[in-house]
Every structure is written in structure tokens, then in C-alpha cells.
Amino acid sequence: MAPFAIETEKLGRIYKIRGNKKERKIRKELVALADVDLQIQQGELFGLLGPNGAGKTTLIKILTTLLAPTSGRALVSGYDVAEAPQLVRPLINMVSGGESSGYGLLTVRENLWMFSQFYGLPSKEANQRIVELLHQVGLADRIHTKSSDLSTGLRQKMNIVRGFLTDPRVLFLDEPTLGLDVSASRDVRKFIRGWLDADKSRTLLLTTHYMVEAEELCDRVAIINQGRVLACDSPEVLKRRLQRDAIFVIETSPLNGLSAPKLEALHEVRKATVTEKEGGALLNLILVEESALAAVINILTQKDIKVMHLTKREPTLEDVFVDLVGRSMAEMEQSE
Amino acid sequence: MNSPVPRGQINVLAEPVSNKATGWRLFVKTVIARAYPRIIGQQREKSWMFFDIFLPMMAVSAYVFVYRAIGAPEDYVGFVVMGGAMTAFWLNVLWGMSSQLYWEKENGNLALYIIAPNQLMAILLGMALGGMVATALRAVVIILLGTLLFNVQFVVISFFQLLAVFLLAMVALYGMGMMTSSLFLLLSREAWHISSLAQEPIYLASGFYFPIKSFPYWVAATASIIPLTLGLDAMRQLVFPTGATLGFLSVGIEIGILLVLCVVFLTGARVLLAHMEKLAIREGRLTESRR
Numbered sequence: 001m002a003p004f005a006i007e008t009e010k011l012g013r014i015y016k017i018r019g020n021k022k023e024r025k026i027r028k029e030l031v032a033l034a035d036v037d038l039q040i041q042q043g044e045l046f047g048l049l050g051p052n053g054a055g056k057t058t059l060i061k062i063l064t065t066l067l068a069p070t071s072g073r074a075l076v077s078g079y080d081v082a083e084a085p086q087l088v089r090p091l092i093n094m095v096s097g098g099e100s101s102g103y104g105l106l107t108v109r110e111n112l113w114m115f116s117q118f119y120g121l122p123s124k125e126a127n128q129r130i131v132e133l134l135h136q137v138g139l140a141d142r143i144h145t146k147s148s149d150l151s152t153g154l155r156q157k158m159n160i161v162r163g164f165l166t167d168p169r170v171l172f173l174d175e176p177t178l179g180l181d182v183s184a185s186r187d188v189r190k191f192i193r194g195w196l197d198a199d200k201s202r203t204l205l206l207t208t209h210y211m212v213e214a215e216e217l218c219d220r221v222a223i224i225n226q227g228r229v230l231a232c233d234s235p236e237v238l239k240r241r242l243q244r245d246a247i248f249v250i251e252t253s254p255l256n257g258l259s260a261p262k263l264e265a266l267h268e269v270r271k272a273t274v275t276e277k278e279g280g281a282l283l284n285l286i287l288v289e290e291s292a293l294a295a296v297i298n299i300l301t302q303k304d305i306k307v308m309h310l311t312k313r314e315p316t317l318e319d320v321f322v323d324l325v326g327r328s329m330a331e332m333e334q335s336e
Numbered sequence: 337m338n339s340p341v342p343r344g345q346i347n348v349l350a351e352p353v354s355n356k357a358t359g360w361r362l363f364v365k366t367v368i369a370r371a372y373p374r375i376i377g378q379q380r381e382k383s384w385m386f387f388d389i390f391l392p393m394m395a396v397s398a399y400v401f402v403y404r405a406i407g408a409p410e411d412y413v414g415f416v417v418m419g420g421a422m423t424a425f426w427l428n429v430l431w432g433m434s435s436q437l438y439w440e441k442e443n444g445n446l447a448l449y450i451i452a453p454n455q456l457m458a459i460l461l462g463m464a465l466g467g468m469v470a471t472a473l474r475a476v477v478i479i480l481l482g483t484l485l486f487n488v489q490f491v492v493i494s495f496f497q498l499l500a501v502f503l504l505a506m507v508a509l510y511g512m513g514m515m516t517s518s519l520f521l522l523l524s525r526e527a528w529h530i531s532s533l534a535q536e537p538i539y540l541a542s543g544f545y546f547p548i549k550s551f552p553y554w555v556a557a558t559a560s561i562i563p564l565t566l567g568l569d570a571m572r573q574l575v576f577p578t579g580a581t582l583g584f585l586s587v588g589i590e591i592g593i594l595l596v597l598c599v600v601f602l603t604g605a606r607v608l609l610a611h612m613e614k615l616a617i618r619e620g621r622l623t624e625s626r627r
Contacts, residue, residue: 015620061623064451068618090356090453099444103373105380110372117369118452118459120357132348146380162448167353198349 003078005170005203006040006063010072013058013227032058033227035072040220043200045193047218048207049317051332055227056207057096060172063205064094076170090119092170095163097156097178104148108139108158111147112165119166126165133161136191138184152179160188164195173206177213189217209329211317221317223324230324235317242315242323245270246290250283250300251309258303266299268292271319273328280308284328286319358453366458367465374432374466378473388424388474393481396420399545400486411576412546414490417482418575419544421475422568425509426538428471433463433513435531437520446521447623456609460517464510490575497587498574504594505567511601512563518609521616538562547572547582556584563597566590 013033033055040046048056061067062074065085073080079087102111109130116126134140137157142150147158156179163171173192177185196204208214214221215235222232231238255274263272263285271286287293290312300307322328357365378385399416440446449459482488492498520530541559542548548556548569559565570590573579585593616622 013620061620064447066447066450066617066622067620086453089451090358092451094448094451096444101444101448103377105377106373110376114369114372115448115452117365118449118454119353120362120365120453121353122355122357125354129348129353136348164348195349199352 002042003075004039005042005044005077006038006046006205007075008036008038008059008063008072009074011036011038011059011062011069011074012071013055013062013067014070031227033062033069036224036227036229038222038229038232040203040205042203043196044219045196045204045206045217047214047221048205048224049209049211049214049221049321050207050224051209051329053226054224056224057174058227059224060094060174060205060207064092064172065089091168092172093119093163093166093168094172094174095159095176097175098152099159100155101159101162102147104146107144107146108134108150109143111158112162115162116165121166129165130161133164137161138187153181153184156180157184157188160191164191169201170203170205173204175207175209177208177210185213189213193217209333211321211329215317223317223321225325231320238317238320239315242286242319244289245315246287246293247313247315247319248283248285248287248293248296249311249313250285250296250307251280252283252300253280253306253308255281256303256305258299258305263296263299266292266295268295271322271326273322273331284319284322286323362454363458366452366454367462370459370462371466371469372462374463374470378470385474385477388427389477389481392420392423392478395423395545396478396482397485400482409578410489411578411582413486414488414576415547415572415582416545417479417486417488418572419546419568420482421478422542422564423539423544424471424474424478425468425506426542426544426564427535428467429509429513430531430535430538432467432471433460433510434516434520434534435528436463437517438528441521441622444623450613450617450622456613457514457606460514460605460609463517464514467513468506468510491577493574497591498571501567501570501574501587501591501594504591504598505563505571508563508594508597508601509567511598511605514605515601515608518605518612521609521612522619522621538564541565543568547584549582549584560584560593561597563594563601566594566597570594 011033012031012035015030015032017028017030036059048059050056058067062069063076063081065081065088068082073082075081076088077091081088102115106114109127112130113123113126116130117123121129131140131143134143137160139154139157139161142154147155150158160176163173176192177188180188192204196202206217218235220232220234221238223230223238260272260274263269263283268288269285269292270288273284275282275284285296287296297307318328325332396416400413403412403416437446440449449456542562542565543559548559548565551559566585569584570587573583573587
């Protein structure tokens with residue numbers, strides 16, 4: 001049986017943070033990853049979903065041999081990343097969102113050619129691949145543009161080509177659509193899926209905090225928060241966790257002091273998130289059952305809050321996240 | 337690089353890469369690829385060339401006028417011009433090699449170098465080779481300008497010895513740059529300050545603008561750890577009539593010491609780089625601070 005493309009066993013990473021000058025000897029510890037167990041099959045597009053600081057990038061750094069774990073172990077294509085990084089590196093590549101790699105004085109093609117040589121690609125074949133890939137991501141007309149003259153979005157497309165250029169067996173994409181507009185993100189997602197479908201021996205690990213991206217692309221998703229994997233399954237199975245529940249979006253007039261914790265105090269409300277907006281608020285409610293809506297409406301009426309619009313909707317990964325973590329990803333990032 | 341490549345020759349999504357180089361072929365490819373931006377960057381950014389030549393020429397001119405004002409032997413003018421040319425290499429090692437890995441870390445290149453199957457030593461060699469080629473052009477221009485402006489007379493005693501000294505000094509100097517690069521792997525923003533701190537003392541210790549024989553013996557001997565010190569001293573002995581009388585050690589001994597320095601610095605770079613890479617991976621210092 002072929003080894004897993006990626007496998008982690010009780011993987012952990014603790015950062016030791018030095019204090020300021022007065023507290024130099026005091027070393028605080030930050031748990032970035034704790035007991036992470038993952039098994040990713042060849043051919044899978046696996047998503048890591050979590051807010052900033054959840055441990056996604058730390059996990060990618062370990063798997064790409066950039067960072068040593070402090071406990072447990074991680075294997076890529078059966079090779080231990082800490083013990084045999086030289087066997088892992090020819091098989092992988094990585095693209096991070098918002099990276100500014102390469103050299104601004106070089107053109108797009110020169111930058112890509114340079115990186116291809118670090119993987120030993122024959123020069124002629126590298127050039128052919130560069131042209132083809134640039135066409136596929138819609139960057140062919142900028143092939144001779146200096147990379148310093150590219151916009152953030154175009155630069156990110158160049159980075160994405162860099163990752164795919166070397167034909168890795170396992171590709172790590174860390175927030176690949178960061179900084180891309182909606183249309184470009186869609187193109188990139190389509191390209192990613194196409195690349196994976198063309199060869200079933202390829203594997204892709206994607207981190208994102210865009211729920212839609214994870215839902216649209218990933219075969220399986222691990223929801224990660226504070227260094228721990230809270231759930232891991234296909235988006236459909238994860239959403240099925242909430243199928244018994246009723247999910248409502250209610251647009252209201254100003255809340256007059258009513259808050260998410262007060263709503264959650266009702267035993268019929270499993271989770272509530274409140275988004276204030278001009279002239280009112282948007283309530284996202286996960287209720288234990290549909291009939292529980294009456295209790296919520298009752299509270300709103302008592303507080304003299306008008307219901308402007310009410311919709312029932314199917315569960316999303318965002319709802320799964322809220323259910324697992326207690327807060328939405330946007331709320332978590334706002335409170336940082 | 338710029339030849340047009342027609343489309344449709346390869347199904348890039350489905351076809352695997354045919355024959356990836358490994359071993360020494362990968363090493364050579366990496367060296368060439370990393371040297372490329374250095375050499376090409378020199379041609380693209382003409383203003384760099386201007387400032388890299390113009391500023392050292394100003395310092396050279398100042399020393400020339402001082403020496404002429406005090407009636408120093410005319411060979412001192414040649415010493416200064418040669419020192420000015422070699423300054424370019426020192427600046428390149430300091431800013432383009434030692435502290436470069438800090439910048440590479442900040443813009444994300446270092447992480448990409450590490451996760452690639454090449455050796456980091458090949459990346460550093462590429463940086464050194466590219467820097468050496470690009471800087472050699474500047475050094476030649478400084479020598480030509482200095483010769484024309486100040487009427488410097490060169491009398492080459494032994495061309496082969498001169499070439500050997502220059503090459504050995506370069507290998508040892510860039511070897512030292514590679515060694516210090518690995519130390520800088522662990523540094524963050526302080527790398528910039530350390531480079532600034534090292535710049536001027538080396539101007540003094542290496543005798544860029546005067547023969548190091550002027551130093552007390554032990555000061556000159558200590559300064560000889562910097563490859564440019566002995567390289568410059570030996571080259572001056574080989575191209576100026578009074579060079580031999582003002583030389584610190586004989587050319588033969590200086591060549592011998594430079595050979596030792598080459599071995600020490602290149603071996604040191606290899607050992608230190610491997611150690612520092614492991615340490616940086618353990619401590620999580622290989623990626624940019626913002627991530």
C-alpha cells in the first residue's frame with residue numbers, strides 16, 4: 001500500500017519567545033501546534049481551515065522542512081521531514097499568499113526560470129512550461145515584464161506558476177488567493193483543481209481562511225484553532241453535523257442592547273453571531289430545531305426589535321466553524 | 337532566456353518533467369541560476385553602476401590629492417587607485433553576501449531556497465560568483481578611470497602571479513562572505529547594523545588607501561585574516577616598481593597564506609552553513625518575521 005502523501009503523528013510545535021531587555025531570561029512558551037494527527041491520501045486536495053494564528057502556517061512550515069517539530073513526527077511521501085529533509089524537498093513546492101519572492105529586476109520569465117533551475121529542470125523544458133503555465137493563469141502578456149512592475153494580484157499569479165512549474169508530488173498552498181480579486185481567485189481555483197485532476201498521484205494541501213474556497217475546492221477539510229485540529233472530514237460530512245439544526249439569518253433594526261451571549265442564553269439557541277450594520281444588525285443563528293425560532297422572535301419583540309428580513313439556509317463550513325469554535329472567523333480576527 | 341517559445345509543445349498539467357538534474361548537475365544549475373540576477377541586475381540598473389563607481393572614485397581622488405600635497409612617492413597614487421577598485425569587492429561581500437541572507441529571508445526567497453532540492457551552499461556560491469563578475473566590471477572601470485585621471489603607471493612583474501593572487505584573494509574573500517552569511521542566517525534586522533559596523537574598520541585594516549606595512553607588525557598580521565589585506569599587498573608588489581619595498585610579506589608567502597585562507601573560509605562556510613541551517617530550522621528563524 002502506498003504511503004500517505006502527508007501523515008502527522010502527535011505533531012507539536014512550541015515557540016520559545018524571549019522577553020524584552022529587562023525580562024531577557026524569562027522565556028514564554030507559545031503552543032503553535034498540539035498533537036496534530038492527520039493522514040492525507042495521494043490525490044487529495046486537503047484544506048486547513050482556521051483563523052490567523054491557528055497554526056496553519058506552522059504546520060506547512062514543518063511539512064516543507066522549514067521548521068522542526070518539538071514533538072511528534074511528520075511524514076511527506078513516507079519520508080520524515082525532520083530526519084530526511086533531502087528526500088522530501090525534491091517532491092514538494094510551496095506558494096504563500098502575499099509573498100514577494102523573486103527579484104524585481106528580473107522579468108516574470110527570468111524569475112520563473114531561475115526557480116526552475118533550483119529544481120534541476122532542463123532549461124528548454126522549463127521555458128516551455130513557463131509559457132504554458134503563464135497562458136493558463138492569464139499572465140502570458142506579462143512574460144517580459146519586470147516583476148517589480150506587476151500588481152499584487154499579478155505577482156501572486158506568478159508565484160502560483162512558480163509552485164506548479166516544478167511538477168511537485170505534494171504542493172503546499174498557504175492562502176494562495178490572498179490579494180486576488182474575485183475573478184482571479186476563481187481562475188486560480190479552477191487551475192488548482194485542473195492540475196490535481198490531471199494526475200491522481202499529486203496531492204495538494206491548502207490553507208485558507210476563506211470558507212467558500214475550502215468548500216468549493218477541498219476533498220477534505222481540517223478545522224484548526226489554537227494549534228489543535230477540531231474536526232477533519234469532507235465539507236459535506238462536516239456540514240451534516242448541523243443538519244439537525246436550523247440555521248437562520250435575521251436582518252433586524254438596532255438591537256437595543258441585545259447581544260450574542262444573551263441570545264445564546266436561550267436554550268433553543270446553540271450559537272449566535274451578531275454583525276452590526278448601518279441602521280440595524282444581522283443575526284446568524286444556529287437553533288436546536290426550527291420551532292425554536294418562535295422563542296427568538298419573542299425575545300426580539302420584547303426588546304422592540306423589528307425583524308426586517310428572515311431566511312432559513314443550509315449549513316455552511318462557516319457554521320461548522322462557529323459551532324466548533326464558538327465564534328466566527330471574522331470575529332476572531334477582529335478581536336486580535 | 338528571451339528566445340520566443342511557441343505554445344502547445346507540452347501538456348503542462350498532465351506531463352511530468354522529463355529529466356530533472358540531481359547531484360552535481362543540480363549544483364551547477366543552481367549556481368548559474370542564482371548568479372544570473374546579480375549579473376543581469378547590474379545591466380538593468382544603470383544608476384547602481386554610476387554610484388558604485390562615482391562614490392569610490394571620490395574617495396580615491398581625496399587620497400590622491402592628499403598624497404600629492406604631501407609629496408608622497410607617485411606609486412602611492414597607484415596604491416590608492418588599486419585600493420579603490422578592491423573596495424568595490426569588499427562592499428559587495430559585505431552588502432551583497434553577508435547581509436543578503438537577511439533580505440532574502442524577509443522577502444521569502446530564503447524559504448524557497450531551503451525547500452528546493454538544491455544545497456544552500458550552491459545558492460551562496462551563485463551569489464558569490466554573480467557578485468564577483470558584476471563587481472569586477474566596476475573595479476575595472478575604477479582602475480581605468482583612475483589611471484586616466486591620475487596618470488598611474490603599472491609595471492607588471494609577473495602576470496600569472498598577479499592573476500593567481502587576484503583569484504585567490506577573490507575566492508578567500510567570497511569564502512569569508514559565505515561564512516559570515518551563514519552567521520547572518522540567524523540574525524534579523526541587526527544584520528544591517530553589523531554590516532554598517534564592519535564597513536569602515538575594514539577600510540582601515542585592509543590598507544585600501546595605504547600600504548599595510550605602515551602598521552605595527554602584529555596589527556598588520558592580524559589584519560591579514562581579511563583576504564583583501566594580503567591580496568592587495570601582493571598585487572601592489574606585482575604592479576608597482578616600489579611595491580616590493582613597501583610590501584608587508586613576500587609575494588610567495590602571501591600567496592601561501594591566501595591559499596590557506598581559501599581552504600579555511602570555504603570549509604568554514606560549508607560546515608557553518610550546515611550547522612546554522614539546522615539551528616535555524618530548530619529555532620524557526622528561516623522565514624520572514626511577518627509570517
